[in-house]
Amino acid sequence: MTKASANKATKASPKMRRKAAVRVPKISAPAPKVGFVSLGCPKALVDSERIITQLRSQGYQIAPDYAGADVVVVNTCGFLDSAKKESLDAIGEAMAANGQVIVTGCFGVEEDRIREAHPGVLAVTGPHQYEQVIKAVHGAVPPLHDPYVDLVPPEGLRLTPRHYAYLKISEGCNHRCAFCIIPSLRGDLASRPANHVMTEAERLVKAGVKELLVISQDTSAYGLDLKYAESPWKGQPLKARFLDLCASLGELGAWVRLHYVYPYPHVDDVIPLMAEGKILPYLDIPFQHASPTILKAMRRPAAQEKTAERIRRWRDICPDLAIRSTFIVGFPGETEEDFTFLLQWLKEAKISRAGCFKYEPVEGAAANALDGAIPEELKEERWHRFMAAQKEVSAELLSAKVGREIDVLIDEVDEEGALGRSKWDAPEIDGSVFLNGETGVKPGDIIQAKVLHADDYDVWAERTTQSIQ
Ligand code: SF4
Secondary structure, three states: OOHHHHHHHHHOOOOOOOHHHOOOOOOOOOOOEEEEEEOOOHHHHHHHHHHHHHHHHOOOEEOOOOOOOOEEEEEEOOOOHHHHHHHHHHHHHHHHHOOOEEEEEHHHHOHHHHHHHOOOOOEEOOOOOHHHHHHHHHHHOOOOOOHHHOOOOOOOOOOOOOOEEEEEOEEOOOOOOOOOOHHHHHOOOEEOOHHHHHHHHHHHHHOOOOEEEEEOOOHHHOOOOOOOOEEEEOOEEEEOOHHHHHHHHOOOOOEEEEOOOOOOHHHHHHHHHHHOOOOOOEEEOOOEOOOHHHHHHHOOOOOOOOHHHHHHHHHHHOOOOEEEEEEEEOOOOOOHHHHHHHHHHHHHHOOOEEEEEEOOOOOOOHHHHOOOOOOHHHHHHHHHHHHHHHHHHHHHHHHOOOOOEEEEEEEEEEOOEEEEEOOOOOOOOOOOEEEEOOOOOOOOOEEEEEEEEEOOOOEEEEEOOOOOO
């Protein structure tokens, strides 16, 4: 993980983030209302969904604004200092507008700092402490006993649109990257049994989900802590192992997209599944750098793998493979040579999509003790050079798609046309497919379209068939 998620946090709307996307069934009696603010990465979003699902099952309603809420829960992000500041601001906003505020999430481990800034908060809990959050909500506004309120749909309540969903397969991480404090916040790797993941995935697909986004801190390490234990699924034993889980998810008939994959040798095994169309030809690998010296200083997992060569081999098997990644520039000790190595590697590896972050020290991270801090102006300069190089790679890869017929999953439709994504685009972080004038489709439809034109990050296409999946 996951500077990308820090990026996503900054993309959220400032007021009552994500609230508009929560679908809430009508209930028969007035119920206590909870406001919800969800900051941070997809993993935090899944935590929010679990808390909301539990609250709804107990008869609470989700308030659309602060004024209508009896209590507000703020699920915070504590990954970077900028994310912590955003979390403190969000708590302050909820305190000013409502006054009854419960804080949870990654930044919740810094209770003293939160209470110093906002002494009136009702409770502070850490990440995935669902029960404590629910208890704090009960303390602030007790649940209503009404037999008609238990109307939670079997797939739970989600904060993403109906047609895609994040599927968290494990928590925590066994690595200790120098710039990251996630393991101290979320602990070591703890995988969910394979049949639990599959049950949730199947429910989501039955409820209309067309795309499953597999997330965790370290997706390809899935099952290591469980010693790949088997659990029964559809009458057969299913191993808690990356390849086995990917193969089973690929049988559900939905798009399956893999995020936060480290390039351990066994990742090679899932590439044929992509070539066969069982799972999407997409790997989100947070490389963070390419220079061996910097990767070593960062203490990155799988840093010793010869990744550019491996990527070439993967593309021999699955030519359509898209690779998304995140990178950090200006890490302590990064020389001009390290940086130009990164730029060359980026072009050679043909990284389709990339986020780039200027290194920022995180309180409590081991990297803070490293010498060789890079001046801010130099970080800025490298960031611009990185983005320019990446733009060229992206534009070249997208121009090669012009004239091809592709599958498009529709995300939005209005009177001017539709907006969707190809198999090479994850929601919110990658590019889009614009279908100008296409109004005969709806979100969640999968159609075929011919790519007419491409720019640096997006493509424009027109529908080629009437059939809709
Ligand atoms: S320690 Fe490394 S691998 Fe683990 S969550 Fe942090 S950045 Fe990701």
